[in-house]
Amino acid sequence: MRRSSRSASFQDKTSTDRRPHARSRSGPSELSWSACELLVVTLALLALFYVGVHHHNFHLHVTRLYAALGHPQAQHLLGQRYLTGVGVEKDSQRAMEWFRRAAEQGHPHSAYNLALGVLRNLTATQQSSEAQRFLLHAAANGISEAYSVLEQLASDPEYS
Incomplete structure (x- = not known):
């Protein structure tokens, strides 16, 4: 049985590669970035620059966030900062508040x-x-x- 020339040409056209056509580029070294991609990369670089320059403040902000969320280690670190005055104004009352929060969750150094x-x-x-x-x-x-x-407390009659 012989195919008609009309059906053969139809099959030839439909059996071609159906992959989506890639954008044509003039060369392999040419990059085309969208505005959104450029914005994301720029913001990431600016964030890295900020962390590099202001890493002490960044650490304090992250510690405050985790302390507010209830993490005892972060609460202890924040108490240490307030007790010593590193990065914040020295405030023993606030330090004891953060130590209490951490100690109530079982943090041994905060309890001490x-x-x-x-x-x-x-x-x-x-x-x-x-x-x-x-x-x-x-x-x-x-x-x-x-x-x-x-x-020392056991030997001191005031605390016995």
């Missing part, structure tokens, strides 16, 4: 710092039983300094 703050009258609440509770928690979690403070 908060206990010392209570004993040094840096907090609004000045209860030695609270200080002992936080020191016991810190000692139970391997903070060696907490052991020595507990021994």
